[in-house]
Amino acid sequence: MKQEQEIKELIEHLQQTEGDNFKFDEAGIFWEVRKNESEKASLTTRILSIAGGFIATLSFMGFIFAAGLENSEVMLLFTGLIFIGAAIYVNKEFDKLILDTSAISAYVMGFILLGFGMSQFKLDWNIVCITFIIISTATLFITQGFILSFISVIIVSGSFISLIISNKYYDLIHLYNSAIAILLIWSYLNEAKIITGSKEICKLYNPVRTGLIFSLCIGLFVVGKRDLVKISVDYIWLSSLIMTPILIYLIYRIMQIIKIRNQKSEILIYSLSALILLPTAFAPAISGALLILLVSFFVNYKTGIALGIIATIYFISQYYYDLNLTLLVKSLILFSTGILFLLFYFLTNQSKTNEEV
């Protein structure tokens, strides 16, 4: 975040470029700048808050079991709701970095208590999941603080996956992955459109974007890790029906950026891309991971890039590990894919040399 003076210069610049129509709330902007200045939020402190919330939740679970409270349903329900309410209130009213650990702990503990309480009432698991989805979605409308919104998105997607698994409609995971992929690509490529909406939507943009990436990774893990759930192998390509066209579209957008206008090069790139993407039709986790990597680099979102790299490496390794082929066939596939990538490398280097000449 820039300092007051720099923000002033940016606004002055905008007044020049945007003309007389440009109106802004000076007090609001500088209130936020001062607030950010006093908080100095960084990735380190955010991760520390989450890690702190995590160990606090773990010890709280220990407390519940040690005290034998897991059977007192009314108390669990009641306390759960109070915890969630308190977390939302603290986040909404104060939205301070130093209160994040308390808010995360209370929020997650609240859901755990609520879940325990509802299952003690012998309520159907579907009702528990739907309640979780409703409460988390409502949280997004009430408070737009980073941490709580991020966790809410994860709880919503986690509940959807839980619904799919508990009802044994395993193949619906493809629908989940496709929906998240579409949401992800739409929100990434329409950043300007979304953040020029309301102030609340703008505040929600970052946590939801991060949440969506994690949600997609979870969905891809369910598809990519063999025997985790019983997905029918015959329909494994369903996720790719959406992933592959999105990737092709991204390749088209990348070609626009790197200014490839030569028809011959375009055809060559599309053909080689198709050659690489075709086998991933049966490994949608790999194409999904590539999608995360490319789209995050597209908008220069570093957390996404890091997650994309980790996901790509993991899903490729997992895929080849699980593949029911002899090591010889695997080696041939791997080696030829490697050669194909090296061909890509020499092609791009070649075009660079041509440009320089």
Added chain:
Amino acid sequence: MLIFGFVLFVTNYQHKKRGKRLFGIKKLSDDLLNTLSENQMVNFDRTSIHLISSYSNWSEQGVARALKDHVYNDISSWKDFLRILFVALGIGFSTAGIIFFFAYNWADLHKFVKIGIMEGLVVITTLIVVLTSWKQMVKNIILTGTTFLVGGMIAVFGQIYQTGANAYDFFLGWTMFVTLWVIITGFAPLWLTYLTLINTTLILYSQQVAHDWSMVFVCTLLFSFNAIVLFAFIWLSKYKVLIVVPTWFTNLIALAAICFSTIGVIVGIFEKHQDFLWLLILVATICYIAEVIYGLKTKSRFYLSIVAFSVIVIINGVLIKSSSKEGMMLFVTLFNIVSVTLVIYQLIAIQKKWDHETRAGN
């Protein structure tokens, strides 16, 4: 392999980006440049764009243009990214393919041919690195691939002479044979591979040979080793200025070291007859103090955070060991929330102080 290529790319890319920002030459569209007065080069970042946009009627087109010109990656970043992506994936997949091929253990292939092919590949790739005038980065990635081929070569040897694939001496041999390359290239990803190999060798040795080594002793050994490597790199780069070491690399070693010390102390707390626990506590305390001093000196919140979190986890262990009744568990929960909150509060205060000093210095 792939991780290393990517990590390297991100590091290079960030430096490049910072440089661009520093000199304010991040590309601006022509029409925008015309509207700027002579010395008024603006520089938006994503946070500022989001902030101004949420408190103004800034048009969607204007925001899109600002994001495209100042935040999103441009043509040169994309070209760098794609080149490293392709070469890392290319070398990574090819090396994996070769290793899988030998793992197949083709019976028709004579053992001399098997080892011969592997050795031939190692020789050819090394010669490529030595004799060509290719970019240093590409050469480094190839050499990292060759390092994995050496592992494959030793595995083939193990396959023929039935030494076992997870024997500690397999990793020891691998480590020894690549030492020279690691030192000569000074390539951080290759160093990371090397350190992983040494750690793996130590762990396997403790499991396969030194059965009398306790878990706490192994953790003490691994912690001490990684801490020494960390301090050596910091000393050589920051104080002697002999080498340039990327921050992610030192951070990763620090994180690995602190994981070993935390696990070791926790195991020591819960298990009886841990002779080396006090030694580990002593070594860890000295290193933690050194890390905190270094963190304060170099204004790094990372070191302060990991040390604080490790101490909190260890205190958790001590408390739970003393009693695991409900009252204690509730106390531990509150302790975690309060202690992490206090640490964050202190970190914010320290950061403010650093900012103040920087501004006063300017």
